[in-house]
Amino acid sequence: MKKVVTEIGEKKGLDFLINNAGTTKRWRAEDLSEEYWDKIHRLDLDAVFYMSQYAYPYLKKSKHVGRIVNISSMAAHLGFEEVVPYCSTKAGVTGITRGLAIEWVNDNILD
Template sequence: MCGRLQNQTAIVTGSSTGIGRAIAHRFAAEGADVVTNSRSEERANETAAEIEATGGNAVGVAADVTDYDAVRSLVEATVDSFGGVDIMVNNAGVTTVKPTEELTAEDWRRVIDVDLTGVFFGAQAAGEYMIEAETGGAILNISSIMGELGLHKRAPYCSAKGGVNNLTRTLAVEWAKHDIYVNALAPGFIKTEITDQTQEAADYTDEDIQKRTPLGEFGTLEEMAECALFLVSRNNYVTGEVLHADGGWSAYGWGYGDR
């Protein structure tokens, strides 16, 4: 690795599994000090220990991203541990799979609270620090192709991710004067727990996904980490962008059939 994030500190929420974990590992391999996060202290520490075992530098901090004060404490703990915050990745997310007419208020609020409000809390807390410290920085919000597309039985998730996309654009415009880059990564079908739930909701088999994707395969966690690295680099004139890393899924007008 070439150390593209040397001397930088990154927070990655929801980094005990999936895309968040892959991003945390990649950033550490690129030289960043990384704060890993989960609601569970044990799970946050597990990812940090993995990074340390491979020669990286990381600490785990437990925080519920739906808790305003806890998110601020997460940022404060990062500053205490590493002296600052250069990169904030708002990755923590959940979903629910249920027909819209059967959704309860609790179903709706749980997804919106984690997937949209949690992203706002993380971006705001990190942005406030970067503005006050006059350091600039990068904020990356993990969205989904479902922020632009509809999928049955996923009304809260699609709504939350659509909100994340426009929140990203708004913050990019507002904070550009502070040299804060704000972008979103919108993965397509990557093998994660949430993708498994999406396939269940839509009754898609792996073969269905592969046929529907122009590149003909699922994306990988490593590819998402590579996209994340590009979006936080701050050397590419890119801010306010929602990058669809979906193998061509959202560009495919025909929709189904053989490639």
């Protein structure tokens, strides 16, 4: 991930980032393995944070206002059965979005 962002950012710059990754599988919470929990969180949550972090220096230098669009889900607010890991990651995406919006607002970046 970092290599691609760096390559694009250094050659052309970045004006925006859209984080739209997400996957899930229907499993009851009591049957989830730690490996599955970790896998979903790496893709649906960790990737959002790290992609934003990798894009930061290039978005900050944008000639326009740098923008980050994070795609979450109603699952972040409502919760749904048999997709608890997905619900938790999308709630985390909402938290990351709010936190970065406050932290980076003075750095030419809007979330």
